[in-house]
Amino acid sequence: MPQRIPTNIITGFLGTGKTTTILHLLKNKPENEQWAVLVNEFGEVGIDGAMMTEHGAMIKEIPGGCMCCTAGVPMSVGINALLRTQPDRLIIEPTGLGHPKEVTAKLLSQQFAPYVELKATLALLDPKYLLNEKYTKNQNFNDQLESAQVIVANKVDQASEMELAQLAIWFESFKYTHPLDEHFLQLVTAINGEISADLLDVERASQEISADASEPHHHHHADLDPQFALPPGEKxxxxxxxxxxxxxxxxxxxxxxxxxxxxxxxxxxxxxxxxxxxxxxxxxxxxxxxxxxxxxxxxxxxxxxxxxxxxxxxxxxxxxxxxxxxxxxxxxx
CATH class of the missing domain: 3.30.1220.10 (CobW-like, C-terminal domain)
Known part of the structure; x- marks a missing residue:
């Protein structure tokens, strides 16, 4: 491969608008560029890939849980298949219930480092979630935010003044406890996932990543190349x-x-x-x-x-x- 492929992880909890954001980016990408997207969904049925395919992106789906499971085989197979097409950019969307640390560690490993130029990780956040302990006490929710260099507060048009005020207070506190230097963190706001593609080129700050540091999570053996074909005669x-x-x-x-x-x-x-x-x-x-x-x-x-x-x-x-x-x-x- 002539050069390493710029790669971004776009993470965020369920309902924060990851797919909508990626669709917006695909619609507005340079016309002469071919992008690839690796999609991981918690459910067993691939939905996001169908939405993205319409916009001309090369898609690989890993359904049924965390893509890093089974020793990273599903993720490795998916990434290899996409890299072989030599895209201009690779976007990885982990499941909203997944831990991004393993994904980051895999991309920084000797297996992929020569081929992947890992740029900033973007974490989407719905400001409403910051006032709900169901989310703020969820380990995955916090892991996703801590993995990011850019936090995208999405759906701000649906947030109340109190929720927006809480967002500002939270970020001031969050950036001082984040593993990264506070100066490497950005907070941007968005409506309907409409963010600037320039955010994808933000450099990724140096950060030690250990996949073993994550909390135990659900493991599921996903198919390496699922097609979801219906059996003959089945409705x-x-x-x-x-x-x-x-x-x-x-x-x-x-x-x-x-x-x-x-x-x-x-x-x-x-x-x-x-x-x-x-x-x-x-x-x-x-x-x-x-x-x-x-x-x-x-x-x-x-x-x-x-x-x-x-x-x-x-x-x-x-x-x-x-x-x-x-x-x-x-x-x-």
């Missing part, structure tokens, strides 16, 4: 996962099936789960659905012949069979 498949106090359930439906858009939107609006993502073929076209904090966002896509996918994540075990029955009832016969 749909369901896949479940659990770990780190969270449960997920995902469905893949054959490309020949369409869902009633209005009924699907109503169903997603009524779901109380913490995180819902979907790319669905409907009677009004193919749409990406994103549900966070009770708000449903919808974006039309140009995909054709695509298998519909839906993933639900919550800290409580939900009645998956009941939800499945509802989904099946929304299919237009």
């Amino acid at each position: 749909y498949v369901r896949k479940e996962n659990k770990g780190q106090g969270y449960f997920s359930c995902g469905w893949i439906f054959g490309a020949e099936y369409q869902f009633n858009f209005d009924q699907l939107f109503s169903m997603l609006s009524a779901l109380t789960a913490e995180r819902v993502k979907a790319v669905i073929n409907t009677d009004q076209g193919c749409y990406a659905f994103n549900v966070s904090n009770g708000v449903v966002s919808v974006n039309q896509m140009s995909l054709e012949g695509f298998e519909s996918r839906l993933e639900v994540i919550d800290s409580q075990l939900m009645p998956w069979q009941q939800l499945e029955d509802v989904l099946l009832s929304l299919i237009i016969e």
